[in-house]
Amino acid sequence: APATTGRSLEKLRVAVLGTGFRGQSHLDLLLRRDDCVVTAIADIDQRMIGMTKELFAKAGAPAPVVYDQGPEDYLRLLETEDLDAVMIATPWRWHTPMAVAAMRKGRYVGVEVCGAFSLDECWELVRTHEATGSQLFFLENVCYRRDVMAVLNMVRQGLFGELLHLEGGYQHDLRNVKFNDGVEAYGGGVEFGPKAFHEARWRTAHSVLRNGDLYPTHGVGPVANYININRGNRFVGLTSMASKARGLHEYIVNHPKGGPSHPNAKVEFKLGDKVTTLLSTVNGETVVLHHDTNLPRPYSLGFRVQGTKGLWMDVNQSLHLEGTTEAHRWAAAAPFLEKYDHPLWQRMADRAEGAGHGGMDFFLVNAFVEAAKANAVAPIDVYDAATWLAITPLSEQSVAQGGTLQAFPDFTNGKWMDRAADFATGGY
């Protein structure tokens, strides 16, 4: 079970930095709980702030103090407010400065997912945690997906034998997220940057300027739990290659509000449409990560968990277990996922009903709140955050050099050798 530092709060005082769509989804879950009070928020967009205030009113919660005086106003929030915890759901550029500032103030920090810009940034998170003793909970919700957790249960019970190869990724057609008309959130136009709304305001610039796996954590998080990364195992090498970039340009040219003479048709996108990353581990597994966000395709994170006794692949919702399922044939995964349903889901599935992303967001926010109330080491902690975030700069570097092998840093400085593989064993 996770170590705690002994506190046990009845009510967690939380602030949320960044109250866009993701921040509002977290707030919605926080405001339903009687063990949390959200006292302050920070954002720079009055439309988002207005939507957020409505959430408070609908929940019958007292209005929060709003910090809206520009992009650095979160510093004033951190100076002024008496808080136990801070949740960060801003654009990627702000995650580390905000997490570092909140840890320095002694707050329990939850930070949304992304990919880092540099290895330095990852080290800064680790060193700030080590210097301050403040905990960082990396808010990787897919680790709590029901099938992902059932498969973790199966892995831990040895059903796949010894694991050898794993895959995962972020394969999500984001074209209508990367562009809109500045009014609707999804797809009503081909604008991005200041003329756009929601993620198209900031996320699309990364597709213009960067080439690599920009969003590795939904894929690598579950995989890291399956093979105990930072807990008896670690990544040692990474190589990454990118295809050419066509999808976003074609989307602009073919969109009814775009066309070949639209100014954005001249933009050259740097992000390859399909980026593939290959990682090796000290224990001898290989891991493939897919990043695929610019092309028409159905959503799939593409998990594959393969061992000496069989494998699971989520894309065909099938598995194969030697001696249990028919030889050389796929079997439906569903009965196994039901039989090995994780104890957390068995216990709290009804409370997760209606929460985001098929209920997994309930488990994420619940774990954050419970861990923060106890000031416990996070189930997904700063070392996991640094390791998973580091895939992005390593991937960018490898892609830029035609796929050269990158050495993977050990952010634990050797602690991986004796840290316990205890994800989701501590009651949340």
Ligand SMILES: NC(=O)c1ccc[n+]([C@@H]2O[C@H](COP(=O)([O-])OP(=O)(O)OC[C@H]3O[C@@H](n4cnc5c(N)ncnc54)[C@H](O)[C@@H]3O)[C@@H](O)[C@H]2O)c1
């Ligand atoms: N885990 C998941 O499933 C999931 C889903 C969606 C988004 N996300 C992540 O959540 C984060 C936010 O994404 P989103 O979809 O909510 O984007 P969004 O654009 O809807 O929200 C971002 C908000 O941050 C605000 N902001 C920008 N700079 C700020 C600053 N300096 N100080 C305070 N507020 C600032 C913006 O005004 C906006 O309201 C991203 O890291 C994204 O990758 C995760």
